[in-house]
Amino acid sequence: MNNFMEIGSLHYYLAMIWFVLWGVLWAVYFILDGFDLGVGTLLPVLAKNEAEKRAMLNSTGPFWDGNEVWLISAGGVTFAAFPYAYAQMFSGLYTALMLLLFTLIVRGVSFEFRSKVESDTWKKIWDTAHAVCSFLPALLLGVAFGNIFQGIPLNEVGFSQAGLFGLLNPYGIAGGILFVTIFLMHGALWLCIRATGDLHARAELLATKLWPGVVVLTVLFLAYSSVTTKLFNNYLVYPALFVILLLPVVGLVLMRTYLGAKKYWMAWGASCLYIGGTALFGVVGIFPAIIPSNPNPANSLTIMNSASSVLTLEIMLGVALVFVPIVIGYQFWVYKTFATPITENDIHY
Amino acid sequence: MDVLMLSRLQFAAATMFHFIFVPLTLGLSILIAYMETKYVRTGDEVYLKMAKFWGKIFLVNFALGVVTGITLEFQFGTNWSRYSAYVGDIFGSLLAIEATAAFFLESTFIGVWHFGWDKLSPKAHATVAWLVAGASNLSAVWILIANGFMQDPKGYVLRNGRAELNDFIAVITNKWAWLEFFHQIPAALTLAGFFVMGISAWHLLRKSETDFFKKSFNIGVTVALVFCIVTAVEGHFHGNNMSLKQPAKLAAMESHWVTQTNAPMYLLIVPGEDGNLVEALPIPGALSFLAYNDFNAEVKGLNDIPKEDRPPITITFLAFRTMVGLGTLFILLAGFGWLKRAKLEQYPLYLKILPYCIPLPYIAMWAGWTLAEVGRQPWIVYGLMRTSDAVSPVGAGEVSFSLVLMCLLYTLLGAAGIWLMIKLAKKGPEDNSPIQV
Numbered sequence: 001m002n003n004f005m006e007i008g009s010l011h012y013y014l015a016m017i018w019f020v021l022w023g024v025l026w027a028v029y030f031i032l033d034g035f036d037l038g039v040g041t042l043l044p045v046l047a048k049n050e051a052e053k054r055a056m057l058n059s060t061g062p063f064w065d066g067n068e069v070w071l072i073s074a075g076g077v078t079f080a081a082f083p084y085a086y087a088q089m090f091s092g093l094y095t096a097l098m099l100l101l102f103t104l105i106v107r108g109v110s111f112e113f114r115s116k117v118e119s120d121t122w123k124k125i126w127d128t129a130h131a132v133c134s135f136l137p138a139l140l141l142g143v144a145f146g147n148i149f150q151g152i153p154l155n156e157v158g159f160s161q162a163g164l165f166g167l168l169n170p171y172g173i174a175g176g177i178l179f180v181t182i183f184l185m186h187g188a189l190w191l192c193i194r195a196t197g198d199l200h201a202r203a204e205l206l207a208t209k210l211w212p213g214v215v216v217l218t219v220l221f222l223a224y225s226s227v228t229t230k231l232f233n234n235y236l237v238y239p240a241l242f243v244i245l246l247l248p249v250v251g252l253v254l255m256r257t258y259l260g261a262k263k264y265w266m267a268w269g270a271s272c273l274y275i276g277g278t279a280l281f282g283v284v285g286i287f288p289a290i291i292p293s294n295p296n297p298a299n300s301l302t303i304m305n306s307a308s309s310v311l312t313l314e315i316m317l318g319v320a321l322v323f324v325p326i327v328i329g330y331q332f333w334v335y336k337t338f339a340t341p342i343t344e345n346d347i348h349y
Numbered sequence: 350m351d352v353l354m355l356s357r358l359q360f361a362a363a364t365m366f367h368f369i370f371v372p373l374t375l376g377l378s379i380l381i382a383y384m385e386t387k388y389v390r391t392g393d394e395v396y397l398k399m400a401k402f403w404g405k406i407f408l409v410n411f412a413l414g415v416v417t418g419i420t421l422e423f424q425f426g427t428n429w430s431r432y433s434a435y436v437g438d439i440f441g442s443l444l445a446i447e448a449t450a451a452f453f454l455e456s457t458f459i460g461v462w463h464f465g466w467d468k469l470s471p472k473a474h475a476t477v478a479w480l481v482a483g484a485s486n487l488s489a490v491w492i493l494i495a496n497g498f499m500q501d502p503k504g505y506v507l508r509n510g511r512a513e514l515n516d517f518i519a520v521i522t523n524k525w526a527w528l529e530f531f532h533q534i535p536a537a538l539t540l541a542g543f544f545v546m547g548i549s550a551w552h553l554l555r556k557s558e559t560d561f562f563k564k565s566f567n568i569g570v571t572v573a574l575v576f577c578i579v580t581a582v583e584g585h586f587h588g589n590n591m592s593l594k595q596p597a598k599l600a601a602m603e604s605h606w607v608t609q610t611n612a613p614m615y616l617l618i619v620p621g622e623d624g625n626l627v628e629a630l631p632i633p634g635a636l637s638f639l640a641y642n643d644f645n646a647e648v649k650g651l652n653d654i655p656k657e658d659r660p661p662i663t664i665t666f667l668a669f670r671t672m673v674g675l676g677t678l679f680i681l682l683a684g685f686g687w688l689k690r691a692k693l694e695q696y697p698l699y700l701k702i703l704p705y706c707i708p709l710p711y712i713a714m715w716a717g718w719t720l721a722e723v724g725r726q727p728w729i730v731y732g733l734m735r736t737s738d739a740v741s742p743v744g745a746g747e748v749s750f751s752l753v754l755m756c757l758l759y760t761l762l763g764a765a766g767i768w769l770m771i772k773l774a775k776k777g778p779e780d781n782s783p784i785q786v
Contacts, residue, residue, distance in 0.1 A: 066457035076445035083437020090426025091741040108416035
């Protein structure tokens with residue numbers, strides 16, 4: 001692969017900024033879609049009757065669509081800022097990505113379809129579809145990112161030879177399990193905020209039980225990463241970077257503390273910090289690669305050999321600086337307006 | 350089949366399926382926002398009822414449109430990775446801007462619209478309706494600028510083995526893109542108009558909620574009439590620009606073989622891939638005039654275009670005629686409805702026909718896009734990159750697997766969605782109908 005830039009040039013710094021923004025977009029996506037995927041997976045586990053199912057679906061209903069656009073943006077930014085990495089990532093992970101898309105499609109329509117027909121069978125079909133298609137994206141995203149952390153077998157022209165079954169290696173699966181567990185925890189905490197009565201009590205109990213699992217899995221995943229990936233290399237070269245690891249650790253501790261104190265918004269916020277911190281840890285770990293190559297690191301897709309031109313990166317930066325604050329502004333307003341505990345009045349029959 | 354053909358099929362299937370839902374989203378969102386505004390201004394509850402009734406159908410349609418759209422963005426990477434790598438510097442940024450500036454707004458506020466009836470004032474709720482409509486149509490701007498680049502690439506320079514952006518203003522002011530926009534949006538409004546007319550006619554025949562559906566019909570027919578005329582007139586200018594920029598598409602859509610001045614248009618043509626099978630009843634100079642506004646202009650024939658640079662002729666030819674034929678029919682149908690709108694009950698046959706006309710604007714738009722995209726072949730970016738050079742180096746097995754799965758899934762979901770929309774449409778409006786998840 002040809003390098004488009006000299007290290008230290010304007011082009012390099014622009015690409016570096018976009019690398020950070022790329023990581024932030026993924027982190028925000030995991031934080032936001034994470035809880036609605038988690039709630040969706042928990043649907044058959046936590047809801048005991050129709051009213052509770054409605055409450056669970058209504059708890060994410062106003063938000064999931066806006067949340068999922070962060071995925072579109074993360075994809076779009078990969079395309080715009082690092083077209084070579086986008087081309088390789090998406091063609092290399094072809095089947096896994098298609099499956100991810102199909103599950104997200106089914107899940108999206110299930111929100112809209114299930115209540116439109118008064119039939120128990122119809123509702124059951126869409127509830128099942130909703131749960132399965134909330135669980136699978138979490139798993140697939142975890143597998144995909146596990147494989148990216150570990151490195152994908154790229155050849156000289158950058159084409160991955162992984163295939164779907166190649167992705168299902170032990171570390172990839174570990175990533176999948178970690179993602180699913182994190183999203184379940186995140187979703188349970190969201191329900192603590194929005195659900196009332198028995199549903200709330202069950203969600204709180206589940207979150208309390210899940211927490212030690214998240215801690216153990218996080219520690220195991222980090223230990224596993226230190227053995228099979230090069231994620232820690234940057235940290236060993238610049239030990240100051242280890243500060244980043246404090247974010248998920250603090251997040252975990254606060255999550256449990258606030259949950260115990262029944263401060264649910266704060267507990268959920270701590271969970272956001274934990275997810276954001278974990279994502280950031282991984283992203284910093286792979287820098288300057290966007291898709292590290294394994295076993296041959298020379299074939300990695302990096303910010304140097306994958307980035308767009310200076311002009312495109314500049315224009316995109318301008319667009320992001322104007323629009324991202326606006327997006328954050330109105331999404332914040334939507335959360336403020338709609339994220340209140342769900343009462344009988346909010347569940348229409 | 351090879352990966353190229355499979356990927357083309359997959360793209361065509363994904364796009365055309367997505368495009369069952371997009372035009373209604375573009376057009377109906379504007380009509381609903383108008384209804385809500387009318388309610389805020391007049392306080393007439395019938396307009397609130399209207400926004401809720403049409404809104405319910407809209408939401409099912411919107412959901413299918415959004416979820417099938419995700420596949421499109423990712424398909425450029427999965428199926429067309431060499432295209433993505435070659436023009437990503439320009440094309441990728443346009444998609445990213447679309448997501449950031451438009452799609453976020455649309456997707457966030459559709460949730461607010463859906464769940465906000467009790468939480469927002471009528472005025473604020475109407476504003477949200479306009480935000481959804483505006484953002485949806487703003488999405489179309491960016492997508493069409495991206496498509497405009499594929500049709501008539503501008504603002505790039507070949508450097509570092511790829512097309513790099515060197516003039517962003519040239520990219521976003523591309524005449525082709527804006528002509529497409531002013532063809533597409535009026536066409537979407539025509540479609541929404543016919544959609545509202547068709548469902549209203551069904552209820553008017555059954556004399557259910559007559560006042561409600563008469564008012565709905567009036568909005569639908571006015572919008573349809575105005576915008577099908579706009580679409581047709583704009584189509585002429587669009588055609589002029591296309592004739593200049595893509596002579597091969599012009600020659601294929603007319604199945605025009607011999608380069609000549611004062612080129613005739615044949616009323617009867619049976620096209621073939623190597624020359625017309627039948628060619629009769631010429632109108633002298635008509636083709637020259639339609640293409641260049643000049644009876645004596647020279648029109649390049651397919652004989653002078655190397656075979657490997659010709660688009661598939663029969664498909665392009667038929668797509669063009671389907672689009673124009675249906676467009677003419679829409680003007681007649683909408684014109685008749687508008688003239689007789691005060692005494693519709695005297696024309697039961699017309700009311701009976703209209704529900705069956707709902708699919709026609711969809712077919713016309715499909716044909717239009719077929720003309721645009723198939724007619725551009727063998728180029729993925731006109732004159733710059735061939736479709737065959739753009740496809741991903743993935744296995745045919747992987748593509749076949751996902752293609753079959755996609756078709757199955759889309760068919761199931763599409764059938765369920767359309768069935769739901771018909772069910773909701775037939776049920777008619779409810780009083781204070783609760784909006785549910």
